[in-house]
Amino acid sequence: MDDLREGDVVVIRAFDDWPxxxxxxxxxxxxxxxxxxxTGxxxxVYGEPGFELIKSVAYRAVRSA
Structure with a gap:
């Protein structure tokens, strides 16, 4: 997950009581x-989820050339 950048959208896995x-x-x-x-x-809400909570990348932000 070290290639994540501003604007990327990731899927955060369910944890505790959060879907x-x-x-x-x-x-x-x-x-x-x-x-x-x-969503959800x-x-x-602002957050700082650890990489272990990231299930996958839903989509990437548009990158300029």
Missing amino acids: EHLFEVDETFDDCVSGYSI PLAG
Whole structure:
């Protein structure tokens, strides 16, 4: 997951009482990403999920050449 960039959308796996949901990446760090949930009960909420919570990349942001 070290190739994630701002604007990418990832799938965060279900954990605790939270269902699987989409999350837009704002910034990446050594062990997590920061950004906002865009679906589910956490929509609009800022978070910093660890890489272990990222199930997959839903889609990539448009990259300029």
